[in-house]
Amino acid sequence: MGPIAKYTTGSNVVLGCWLIVGSFIFEMPTVSRWNAVLVGLMVVLAAGYNYDRADRRRPLSATGAVLVTVLGLWLIVEPFVLRLEGLPLWHDVILGTIIAGFGSYNAYVAAIIGQTPSFQMATE
Numbered sequence: 001m002g003p004i005a006k007y008t009t010g011s012n013v014v015l016g017c018w019l020i021v022g023s024f025i026f027e028m029p030t031v032s033r034w035n036a037v038l039v040g041l042m043v044v045l046a047a048g049y050n051y052d053r054a055d056r057r058r059p060l061s062a063t064g065a066v067l068v069t070v071l072g073l074w075l076i077v078e079p080f081v082l083r084l085e086g087l088p089l090w091h092d093v094i095l096g097t098i099i100a101g102f103g104s105y106n107a108y109v110a111a112i113i114g115q116t117p118s119f120q121m122a123t124e
Contacts, residue, residue: 002109004105005050005054005060005105005106005109006051006054006055008102008105008106009047009048009050009051009054009060009102009106010047010051011098011102012043012047012068012099012102012103012106013043013044013047013048013051015043015095015098015099015102016039016040016041016042016043016044016047016099017040017044018040018095019036019039019040019043019075019092019095020036020037020040020041020044022036022091022095023036023037023040026087026088026091027088028084028088029082029084031082032078032079032082032084032088035078035082036092039071039074039075039078042067042071043068043071043072043099046061046064046065046067046068046071047064047068047103049061049064050064050065050068050106059110059113059114060106060109060110060113061110062107062110062111062114064106065103065104065106065107065109065110066103066107067103068099068100068102068103068106069099069100069103069104069106069107070103071099071100071103072095072096072097072098072099072100072101072102072103073096073100074096075092075093075095075096075099075100076092076093076096076097076100077096078092078096079092079093
């Protein structure tokens with residue numbers, strides 16, 4: 001596994017932790033705080049699993065990477081659904097954009113590495 005995949009999965013772990021901590025730093029409604037804690041926890045677990053796989057030079061989990069991507073996309077939409085304003089809105093949108101970007105890169109890497117050698121040889 002390349003160093004970029006390890007960097008992006010590790011960054012998503014840190015961003016998931018920051019999402020949890022940031023929900024207590026910024027004044028957010030209770031529903032938004034619980035959402036941030038639960039989404040942050042799921043990002044930490046899924047990205048942490050892929051970080052461990054990347055650290056051991058094993059293929060990334062496509063399911064985990066897609067889950068992180070979907071959670072990042074939810075963070076982009078969530079402030080508008082829950083009617084957040086100001087700093088909490090931008091906090092979630094910016095974090096969601098970065099998390100979704102890193103997660104989609106990891107999903108792409110997992111899909112490329114998941115191709116079987118027989119498929120590659122058949123096209124030659």
